[in-house]
Structure formats: structure tokens, C-alpha cells
Amino acid sequence: MPGICCAVGCDNSRQRNPGLQFVSIPKDVDRRNKWLAAIRRDHWQPTSNSRLCSQHFVSGRKNDNPMSPDYIPSLFALEMANPDPYTDSGSSESVIEEIRIIRVI
Numbered sequence: 001m002p003g004i005c006c007a008v009g010c011d012n013s014r015q016r017n018p019g020l021q022f023v024s025i026p027k028d029v030d031r032r033n034k035w036l037a038a039i040r041r042d043h044w045q046p047t048s049n050s051r052l053c054s055q056h057f058v059s060g061r062k063n064d065n066p067m068s069p070d071y072i073p074s075l076f077a078l079e080m081a082n083p084d085p086y087t088d089s090g091s092s093e094s095v096i097e098e099i100r101i102i103r104v105i
């Protein structure tokens with residue numbers, strides 16, 4: 001859907017965040033590949049409707065200067081979208097394990 005940020009774990013949209021800029025994925029192949037590597041979305045190819053919000057840039061906006069840190073987006077909340085299986089899901093599994101033990105007894 002156009003107008004929604006394509007970053008993993010980010011659901012900013014033009015409707016909800018009118019103060020943000022939404023930029024399209026660069027057409028330049030080299031820069032585009034670097035963007036895709038930064039976005040790290042599996043099995044995903046951007047379309048002409050794909051947009052990235054300006055929250056993923058250090059200065060809050062895209063920069064077309066290759067020397068700028070904002071030539072490539074760098075701020076992503078990947079840990080929100082991919083919780084660490086060793087720290088997060090372990091607790092719910094141990095609860096299930098406890099229930100099994102109680103039933104056996």
C-alpha cells in the first residue's frame with residue numbers, strides 16, 4: 001500500500017505521521033542494493049510505490065551526497081521485528097513445560 005513505510009518493524013504512514021518525509025527507493029542499482037541491505041527485508045523487492053520514512057536517517061532526512069551517513073538509511077528497529085529467541089520466547093516455552101509436568105503427575 002502506498003504511503004506506508006517499508007521498513008521492518010516500522011508502521012509509520014503519511015496518514016499517521018504527516019510530519020515525516022516518505023522517500024522512494026533509489027533507482028540507481030548500487031545505491032538501491034545498499035538500501036535493500038540496510039532495510040534487510042526478506043524476500044522483498046521494492047516497487048515504485050515503496051516508501052521509506054525519514055525516521056531511518058540519522059539527520060531525519062535522506063541525503064544524496066555519497067559522503068553523507070544519510071546516503072543510506074541506517075536507523076532500524078530490527079530487534080523489535082525479530083525478537084531474540086534465546087531471551088524472549090524461552091519463558092513461554094517453560095510455562096508449557098511446567099503444565100506438561102503437572103499433567104504427568
Ligand SMILES: [Zn+2]
Nearest residue numbers: 005007010053
Ligand atoms: Zn519507517
